[in-house]
Amino acid sequence: MKHQLMMSREELEAFLRREFPQIHLNGDIWTILEVAPLRATMRMAYHESQIRPGGTISGPAMMTLADLALYVAVLASIGPVGLAVTTNLSINFLRKPEPRALIGECRLLKLGKRLAVGDVTLRSEGADEIVAHATGTYSIPA
Amino acid sequence: MKHQLMMSREELEAFLRREFPQIHLNGDIWTILEVAPLRATMRMAYHESQIRPGGTISGPAMMTLADLALYVAVLASIGPVGLAVTTNLSINFLRKPEPRALIGECRLLKLGKRLAVGDVTLRSEGADEIVAHATGTYSIPA
Amino acid sequence: MKHQLMMSREELEAFLRREFPQIHLNGDIWTILEVAPLRATMRMAYHESQIRPGGTISGPAMMTLADLALYVAVLASIGPVGLAVTTNLSINFLRKPEPRALIGECRLLKLGKRLAVGDVTLRSEGADEIVAHATGTYSIPA
Amino acid sequence: MKHQLMMSREELEAFLRREFPQIHLNGDIWTILEVAPLRATMRMAYHESQIRPGGTISGPAMMTLADLALYVAVLASIGPVGLAVTTNLSINFLRKPEPRALIGECRLLKLGKRLAVGDVTLRSEGADEIVAHATGTYSIPA
Numbered sequence: 109m110k111h112q113l114m115m116s117r118e119e120l121e122a123f124l125r126r127e128f129p130q131i132h133l134n135g136d137i138w139t140i141l142e143v144a145p146l147r148a149t150m151r152m153a154y155h156e157s158q159i160r161p162g163g164t165i166s167g168p169a170m171m172t173l174a175d176l177a178l179y180v181a182v183l184a185s186i187g188p189v190g191l192a193v194t195t196n197l198s199i200n201f202l203r204k205p206e207p208r209a210l211i212g213e214c215r216l217l218k219l220g221k222r223l224a225v226g227d228v229t230l231r232s233e234g235a236d237e238i239v240a241h242a243t244g245t246y247s248i249p250a
Numbered sequence: 251m252k253h254q255l256m257m258s259r260e261e262l263e264a265f266l267r268r269e270f271p272q273i274h275l276n277g278d279i280w281t282i283l284e285v286a287p288l289r290a291t292m293r294m295a296y297h298e299s300q301i302r303p304g305g306t307i308s309g310p311a312m313m314t315l316a317d318l319a320l321y322v323a324v325l326a327s328i329g330p331v332g333l334a335v336t337t338n339l340s341i342n343f344l345r346k347p348e349p350r351a352l353i354g355e356c357r358l359l360k361l362g363k364r365l366a367v368g369d370v371t372l373r374s375e376g377a378d379e380i381v382a383h384a385t386g387t388y389s390i391p392a
Numbered sequence: 393m394k395h396q397l398m399m400s401r402e403e404l405e406a407f408l409r410r411e412f413p414q415i416h417l418n419g420d421i422w423t424i425l426e427v428a429p430l431r432a433t434m435r436m437a438y439h440e441s442q443i444r445p446g447g448t449i450s451g452p453a454m455m456t457l458a459d460l461a462l463y464v465a466v467l468a469s470i471g472p473v474g475l476a477v478t479t480n481l482s483i484n485f486l487r488k489p490e491p492r493a494l495i496g497e498c499r500l501l502k503l504g505k506r507l508a509v510g511d512v513t514l515r516s517e518g519a520d521e522i523v524a525h526a527t528g529t530y531s532i533p534a
Numbered sequence: 535m536k537h538q539l540m541m542s543r544e545e546l547e548a549f550l551r552r553e554f555p556q557i558h559l560n561g562d563i564w565t566i567l568e569v570a571p572l573r574a575t576m577r578m579a580y581h582e583s584q585i586r587p588g589g590t591i592s593g594p595a596m597m598t599l600a601d602l603a604l605y606v607a608v609l610a611s612i613g614p615v616g617l618a619v620t621t622n623l624s625i626n627f628l629r630k631p632e633p634r635a636l637i638g639e640c641r642l643l644k645l646g647k648r649l650a651v652g653d654v655t656l657r658s659e660g661a662d663e664i665v666a667h668a669t670g671t672y673s674i675p676a
């Protein structure tokens with residue numbers, strides 16, 4: 109199975125900024141660090157809108173990072189051809205993340221005509237330990 | 251198995267407001283409608299911070315509602331006895347929600363000493379159809 | 393959303409027997425108790441092929457019951473029109489089942505053109521407590 | 535995080551044979567190929583008890599392989615210290631497996647005092663493509 113990159117990192121950044129302006133409401137929290145065929149790496153800044161009292165990053169913030177990394181990996185692989193939607197997301201929270209940026213690495217395990225499935229590994233920036241692990245499915249429009 | 255309510259709706263509202271002030275940053279989005287032993291119903295207002303362009307409620311907003319409904323059901327059943335944390339959340343997105351408030355109904359399927367497991371059914375306010383369905387596990391501290 | 397029954401209980405039993413003879417290799421373990429639009433109830437006999445030493449029903453046996461109940465609910469709703477395949481199954485094991493037959497009740501939460509999603513509640517025969525709870529997705533061929 | 539191997543491959547094989555004789559009822563289907571700290575690789579022979587008409591390996595057979603690989607990885611890491619039980623298993627079926635043996639590679643993402651979480655990647659023997667991907671949680675007795 110050969111796959112090629114249909115959108116560059118810069119094109120994806122511009123696409124997100126245009127289509128999802130609200131994710132930048134609280135500042136530049138989300139950055140695409142890298143894309144490659146079937147892969148994407150995203151960074152979520154450590155920002156007060158994402159944390160719980162005590163400084164812990166909230167579960168929903170981690171789910172958002174996982175969902176977004178999957179979405180970017182799908183777009184990078186199929187191009188901006190309509191509205192892919194998440195049909196399923198499953199996440200395991202493994203450890204308390206550090207009080208700093210969180211990195212989500214997505215790889216697509218399957219890129220079919222109708223469904224894309226991938227997993228996302230979340231780590232605190234600069235750390236080895238896995239903080240959370242998610243698996244998700246995107247439905248691709250015909 | 252008999253279970254009783256350890257915190258009233260009002261106590262839970264006050265607890266959330268005190269412990270998670272940031273979920274109210276964008277206004278009064280989250281309301282606890284009802285609690286009963288092993289059950290909780292929450293309402294998420296239709297608010298621009300929760301929607302995507304075009305008016306669709308975002309996936310992460312729905313995950314937040316599911317997670318919060320589970321958390322409230324757990325607290326209602328065990329009381330404010332320390333820090334329960336989500337260990338797993340799995341959600342299926344079934345239909346596009348209506349552009350209005352979303353209601354999440356949680357029932358706990360198990361309330362053990364170490365783990366609580368529940369599911370949450372999400373519907374647009376006033377509608378019958380299920381918009382999303384989540385299952386989650388909370389780890390209860392010793 | 394109106395749905396009607398496309399296959400009767402008897403037709404479904406005959407279909408399973410014809411298409412999946414191997415599930416009856418160890419005797420008559422699987423029975424369809426009831427079908428209705430978007431619903432199916434299956435019974436798994438308490439049989440040595442399904443149990444672990446000590447008499448506990450094995451996890452994989454419970455997953456098989458969940459998968460089969462979903463499959464029957466899908467077939468009952470769309471008819472025997474080709475090969476529906478499971479794309480995702482997620483199960484939570486909640487309690488040790490009793491050493492007797494296990495009942496799986498499935499309801500479809502969504503029956504779309506491409507995907508069907510349902511959940512299955514497993515209980516020991518005659519008991520109220522939920523032993524396991526599964527959620528699954530079937531992909532429906534075009 | 536340093537982890538060491540608490541049981542060798544041979545000890546684990548002997549343990550399974552002693553504690554779960556029924557998984558060998560249909561012949562020598564299950565083999566532990568390799569264990570390492572936080573890792574285990576298992577092989578499921580291509581056997582008529584695991585296949586559907588047409589030669590496809592059944593979904594429940596793949597779930598069994600995933601569950602068993604997780605169990606072996608947990609035992610290898612904590613030793614035979616009582617009854618670890620699966621609390622959650624989530625699996626995505628990605629492609630039709632080849633009509634030959636299936637290999638399941640498990641890595642533990644977390645090995646805590648109470649919970650172990652891991653994922654399992656399933657491939658047809660000798661092939662690169664991922665056939666299915668599972669994530670599971672084991673509860674470890676006190």
